[in-house]
Amino acid sequence: MRLLLRSLMAVMLFLQVAGSHADTPRFVTGIEYQEIIPAQQTRAPQGKIEVVELFWYGCPHCYRLEPELEKWLKSKPENIFYYRMPAQFNKHWEIHAAAYYTAESLGLEDKMHMDFFKEIHDKRNRLENVDQLAAFFLRYGVSRDKFLKVFNSFAVRSRQAHAKGMGQRYGARSVPTIVINGKFRTNETMAGSKKDMFAVIEELVAAEARAQQAKPAAAKSQ
Secondary structure, three states, rough: OHHHHHHHHHHHHHHHHHHHHOOOOOOOEEEOOOOOOOOOOOOOOOOOEEEEEEEEOOOOOHHHHHHHHHHHHHHHHOOOOEEEEOOOOOOHHHHHHHHHHHHOOOOOOHHHHHHHHHHOOOOOOOOOOOHHHHHHHHHOOOOHHHHHHHHHHHHHHHHHHHHHHHHHHHHOOOOOOEEEEOEEOOOOHHHHHHHHHHHHHHHHHHHHHHHHHHHHHHHOOO
């Protein structure tokens, strides 16, 4: 009986220690990720944590990361609200941002996204002017007139302007950059590897989810 009690106590102690280690952050702010000050508003629905991918189609690092992102998205935590946002660090990048939001407005962004990267990096077609973009969209059944109408629309320009402003407020200086819940940013260089970058994202998402859950409980106790 005494031996059984000792065994049970040992198991309980192990579980307590394991639990405390599980709650200990693996990654450190300022090293594997940076804090965004002030924190930015998100558009994630209630109960979800926003994760934003800042990218540029002309960036080879973004192109190499994209297949890994696609794999991760298939197994990511269910509480992640993920979307892409084209970065616009200079005028040359803005036309690609407009092209992305044109594809999004036409419901073609998922179909065209990787093809856009491949056209630039594999086929060496820079897609850097309206004529090249119109010809590219034509492959997906979008006439030149239709493309130009959407490309120059108020809706596309508004989304583009919003994305440009958010990129500045996030304080991002390079792409690809991942922004978590409007509060933190990370990338492969900071994290040390692609694998660790995804681990950083998931750790911060879990911490943000715990913080969200704690707010209603704290409010009830007051």
